[in-house]
Amino acid sequence: MLPNVQRIRRGDRLLCYHRPTGIRLPDLPETHPEFVAAWARAESTKPDHAFKLAPGTIAQAVRNLRASTRWKNLTKSYQGSLRFHLERIENDHGALPVKGLREKHIVTDLAKLDPNPANASLKCWRLIFAQAKIDNAIDADPTAGIKKISTKSPGHASWSQAEIDIYRARWPAGTPQRIAFELLAWTGARVSDAAVMSRAHIGSDGLLTFRQQKTGGLAHVPWTSPLPRWAKPWEGERAAAREIISSGTGFTFLETAQGKARTVKGLSNLISAAAIEAKITGRSAHGLRKYRLxxxxxxGGSAHAIMSWGGHSSLSEAEAYTRAANRRAVVTGEEQEQNDVNAVRNDCKR
Structure with missing residues (x-):
């Protein structure tokens, strides 16, 4: 249904008006081209009730940002995470001229905040100045030399194999807790992507491919395609996971009993609560992503393999996992065994 249409029933007639302007619309179905055209004309003449802002101010830059393609291309969840900090900046500094701000002013503003909100506010400042440059309000971004504050947070802990086994023993195949778990554990997807994942993501090449909501990067997960050499031992795990995940009949893999796609928060809470029920503490849905990667x-998968499976936007993010794996190999004997193998190969070549 078209927005801003006021519908008034008079006997057996339905009268339609354009609510902002009061213009009477044709007595035709709302899908009729003439009705739509009349509505569009009325929409184009409705007054702009937004209060006027002084040009060149932070408040004007924020308004322009929110109307920009840059802002609209951000995911709704990411917009929501930034909105509070954007409103704080506008309320505290909206009347200031954007052209007069320097790096020292932004540093002073961020110094009032704890590390995490300071980093989120820095993202907002950068978006504001990027928009101001597009609007030719400034020549240079004063935040260019400001670095994020290190929070030194370990983030979500990875699940251990023992915890994976305990969870599977507690939640049998067919339960929502197990289906969601297997999808997250095999794909290494974030909950925002797993919540909407469906059979439509599986290509004719046997890869489950999806574009991540957070980063926009493509992730490629072997679904029925041949596994790489280093992943051959996972064939049984994959087959079992695939059977469990595909047991549902809904459009998305993780539909609720009411036939609706699970929300991001609902999926995250489902895994956390199921882990606690299985006597596993401190483990989350995102920890299953870390487990897979x-x-x-x-x-033995390369950083490029991790980058492709996990959909990372940069190689450095994926290399963090290979560095951690190499450090473990030093103390488990795996590195020495590989060195011995290489030594034998070199002797054979001589």
Missing amino acids: SAIAEA
């Missing part, structure tokens, strides 16, 4: 590194 760490498993790739420990199995």
Whole structure:
């Protein structure tokens, strides 16, 4: 249905008006081209009730940002995470001229905040100045030399293999807790992507491919395609996971009993609550992503393999997993065994 249409029933007639302007619309179905055209004309003449802002101010730059393609291309969840900080900046500094701000002013503003909100506010400042440059309000971004504050947070802990086994023993195949778990554990997807994942993501090449909501990067997960050499031992795990995940009949893999796709928060809470029920503490849905990507590194998968499976936007992110795996190999004997193998190969070549 078209927005801003006021519908008034008079006996057996339905009268339609354009609510902002009061213009009477044709007595035709709302899908009729003439009705739509009349509505479009009325929409184009409705007054702009937004209060006027002084040009060149932070408040004007924020308004322009929110109307920009840059802002609209951000995911709704990411917009929501930034909105509070954007509103704080506008409320505290909206009347200031954007052209007069320098790096020292932004540093002073961020110094009032704890590390995490300071980093989020820095992202907002950068978006504001990027928009101001597009609007030719400034020549240079004063935040260019400001670095994020290190929070030194370990983030979500990875699941251990023992915890994976305990969870599977507690939640049998067919339960929502197990289906969601297997999808997250095999794909290494974030909950925002797993919540909407469906059979439509599986290509004729046997790869489950999806574009991540957070980064926009493509992730490629072997679904029925041949596994790489280092992942061959996972064939049984993959087959079992695939059977469990595909047991549902809904459009998305993780539909609720009411036939609706699970929300991101609902899926995250489902895994956390199921882990606690299984006597596993401190483990989350995102920890299953770390589990899969760490498993790739420990199995011998390259940083490029992790980057492709996990959909990372930069190689440095994926290399963090291979570095951690190499450090473990130093103390488990795996590195020495590989060195011995290489030595034998070199002797044979002589």
